[in-house]
Amino acid sequence: MQRQQNLTKNQKIVLDIIEKSTEPLKAYSILSNVKKKGINAPPQVYRALDKLVDMGKIHKIESKNAFVACQNSNCKVSKAAAFSICESCEEVTEIDNSKISKYLSSFADKIGMKYKKYNLEFFGLCKKCK
Amino acid sequence: MQRQQNLTKNQKIVLDIIEKSTEPLKAYSILSNVKKKGINAPPQVYRALDKLVDMGKIHKIESKNAFVACQNSNCKVSKAAAFSICESCEEVTEIDNSKISKYLSSFADKIGMKYKKYNLEFFGLCKKCK
DNA sequence: CTCTATAATGTTATATTATTACATAGTGTT
DNA sequence: AACACTATGTAATAATATAACATTATAGAG
Known part of the structure; x- marks a missing residue:
C-alpha cells in the first residue's frame, strides 16, 4: 500500500x-x-x-x-475545498475553509447526511475586477 | 429578447x-x-x-x-444551488439553500468578492445509506 | 403588410475530456 | 525464486462539449 x-x-x-x-x-x-x-x-x-x-x-x-x-494544509484531512472564481479574469483562489467547513459540516449533519467532503465554487468578480 | x-x-x-x-x-x-x-x-x-x-x-x-x-423557486433569482450527493446510491438532492445562501454571500463579501452565484456539492452518505 | 434585425433551429464536423482494456515492469514479502 | 501487489506504458475508444455555418421563425419598426 x-x-x-x-x-x-x-x-x-x-x-x-x-x-x-x-x-x-x-x-x-x-x-x-x-x-x-x-x-x-x-x-x-x-x-x-x-x-x-x-x-x-x-x-x-x-x-x-x-x-x-x-493551499490549505488541513485539506489533507477533509479533502473539502472552497474556491472563488472570477468570471472576468478567470482567477481561481482557494478560500481558507476552516470556518466554512465547520458551518457546512454542521449543515450536512442537520439534513441527515453522513458528510465526507464538499466542493464549493463561488462565481463573481474578484477584488481587482469589480 | x-x-x-x-x-x-x-x-x-x-x-x-x-x-x-x-x-x-x-x-x-x-x-x-x-x-x-x-x-x-x-x-x-x-x-x-x-x-x-x-x-x-x-x-x-x-x-x-x-x-x-x-427544486427551489428562489433559484430563479440567485441561480445559486446546493446539493447533497450520496456516494453509495448516487442520489442527488437539492438543499433548500436560503440559509446557506445568506451565509455564503456574506462570506463572499468578506473576502472582497462581488458575488454572483455559487455551486455547492456535498458528498457523503444519505439518510438511507448511512 | 413587408422589411429587417434578431433569435432560434438544424446539421456536419471536430475539439476536448476521460476511461477501458490489456501488456509490461518494478517492489516487497515469504 | 515465486507470489502478490502496485505502478507504469500503450492503444484504442468512449463520453462530453463546441465551432462553424446554413436555414427558418418571430417580433417590431416603418
Whole structure:
C-alpha cells in the first residue's frame, strides 16, 4: 500500500507542474507539459491526478475541469475545498475553509447526511475586477 | 429578447424530460430521449441546457456533468444551488439553500468578492445509506 | 403588410475530456 | 525464486462539449 507521503514518479511530476502553475491546469495541458518527462498518454496523467486528489494534495475545479494545488494544509484531512472564481479574469483562489467547513459540516449533519467532503465554487468578480 | 417565462420549443422539450426524471440527466442521455421529438444533434440539447441554466430552471451538477430541475423557486433569482450527493446510491438532492445562501454571500463579501452565484456539492452518505 | 434585425433551429464536423482494456515492469514479502 | 501487489506504458475508444455555418421563425419598426 502506498503511503501518503511517498509520491510515485508520475505523481511527483504531475504535482510539480500543478504547484508551479499560477492558474488551474487541465489534464491535457498537463500532459503536453510532461511529455518531455516521459509521460506519454492520458491515463498516466489521470491516474496521477486521481491519487493526488485522494490525498488532498490537489483539488479539481469541477466547473472548469482543471486542477490546482491545495493551499490549505488541513485539506489533507477533509479533502473539502472552497474556491472563488472570477468570471472576468478567470482567477481561481482557494478560500481558507476552516470556518466554512465547520458551518457546512454542521449543515450536512442537520439534513441527515453522513458528510465526507464538499466542493464549493463561488462565481463573481474578484477584488481587482469589480 | 426572449422573456423568462416563454420557453422555446426545444427548451420546453428538454426541460420537460429533466423535470420528469428522478435523477440527474446527462446531455447525451437527454439527446437520445428526445430524438423522437425531432432533436437530432448535441448542439440543440446543449443550447437548451445553457439557456435553462441561465434562467435558473435547471442546475448543472458539475461533478457529474448532469442536470436536474430546480427544486427551489428562489433559484430563479440567485441561480445559486446546493446539493447533497450520496456516494453509495448516487442520489442527488437539492438543499433548500436560503440559509446557506445568506451565509455564503456574506462570506463572499468578506473576502472582497462581488458575488454572483455559487455551486455547492456535498458528498457523503444519505439518510438511507448511512 | 413587408422589411429587417434578431433569435432560434438544424446539421456536419471536430475539439476536448476521460476511461477501458490489456501488456509490461518494478517492489516487497515469504 | 515465486507470489502478490502496485505502478507504469500503450492503444484504442468512449463520453462530453463546441465551432462553424446554413436555414427558418418571430417580433417590431416603418
